[in-house]
Amino acid sequence: MLSEFKKYLSESLELPDQEIQPILSSAIPRKLRRNELLLQAGDVCRHKVFIVSGILRTYSISANGNEHIVQFSSEKEWTLDIESYDLETPATVNIAAVEPTDAILWKKNDFNALLASLPLLKKYSKQLISRKIYENRQRLLTAISATPEEKYDDFIRNNPHLIARLPLHMIAAYLGISLKTLTRIRHAQLYR
Amino acid sequence: MLSEFKKYLSESLELPDQEIQPILSSAIPRKLRRNELLLQAGDVCRHKVFIVSGILRTYSISANGNEHIVQFSSEKEWTLDIESYDLETPATVNIAAVEPTDAILWKKNDFNALLASLPLLKKYSKQLISRKIYENRQRLLTAISATPEEKYDDFIRNNPHLIARLPLHMIAAYLGISLKTLTRIRHAQLYR
DNA sequence: GCAAAGTATGGTCAAATGACCACGTTTTTC
DNA sequence: GAAAAACGTGGTCATTTGACCATACTTTGC
Secondary structure, X not given: OHHHHHHHHHHOOOOOHHHHHHHHHOOEEEEEOOOOEEEOEOEEOOEEEEEEEOEEEEEEEOOOOOEEEEEEEEOOOXXXXXXXXXXXXXXXXXXXXXXXXXXXXEEHHHHHHHHHHOHHHHHHHHHHHHHHHHHHHHHHHHHHXXXXXXXXXXXXXXXXXXXXXXXXXXXXXXXXXXXXXXXXXXXXXXOO | OHHHHHHHHHHOOOOOHHHHHXXXXXXXXXXXXXXXXXXXXXXXXXXXXXXEEOEEEEEEEOOOOOEEEEEEEEOOOEEOOHHHHHHOOXXXXXXXXXXXXXXXXXXXXXXXXXXXXXXXXXXHHHHHHHHHHHHHHHHHHHHHHOOHHHHHHHHHHHOOOOHHHOOHHHHHHHHOOOHHHHHHHHHHHHOO
């Protein structure tokens, strides 16, 4: 599991070998089964998470028991409940594996030490956060302005690697539409 | 206009006087009339903006001509199109005054210099950005999970200082519901 | 490999929503 | 202060959406 992560560090971050070693030494590998929780709402999010393989979903359960998905994260992505992690407050969301997932965790202290000692890592982290901010604004705009069909088409366009791996009801829970509406859209698109 | 901003700096940021002066000296005051554009989609966002009084709205126009509001910003808040500002790419949103507004602008270079020389300002900026991230996630969650009525109630709860100053159609454009639905909700709430 | 769980689709029906239009009132602008 | 623009509400009607349920099929987990 760590060797793939090493590859990511050297290729995507272009980190030299001697900077990779300290990152590995505080890494905590973690295997998750389908539907296993990585973070439970109410707990404090104490780790940064990198996904080696698999998919995680970040979701919350509304008063009437419905699940709403804030985010999917898959291979070579990082995830956490940022608010809970920063402020050390109870998480309001759950993070669970959609499919069997290999992840790597770092404790907050360890990761902060890495950020302080590895400028390249820090720079890269900032970039990732910025990109997330831009993406989230776009997602919000779509959520308030697009029709269900546009939302679905958008999702396919932005997440081609996920469509075949996610059950439809999760896509619906991510888009904020009902499963029924989603299957109707798919049905309609068959004959066009 | 600048004196109110000075007060903000010393009270909210607790900046000592000698750190306030450099911020003021690169500040560009700007008065906006109702509906006047501060940033036009297509242009690059080249300024950080602080609002002394008034309200700005950040919005985009969809293909069919509808306006969708990404954000309202009012007194003592900062605003910009962060993606356009960071990457110096054409903005995809417009920023315009909802009511007559007094704002203060800084050029990116000037503001970056301030951030580099004033650690307190930098720290405060980071905090603001973090808070925005948390808020935006909550807003997204509401957008995909709440009923129109819940969205409206949420809006009132989170923006009590704005409700009386915004026309309903803008609130609708912010919530992603039609004006008709919004007036229906208000009507229903009268008799409860 | 097999039982159990999960998944995709479709039917039906009630309710919610939006598009369009009209009208009386309020606010803005000069 | 008067004309014009903007605003809030309501009516109607077609359409979309969701809730609930059933069924056939596929995937999962041991």
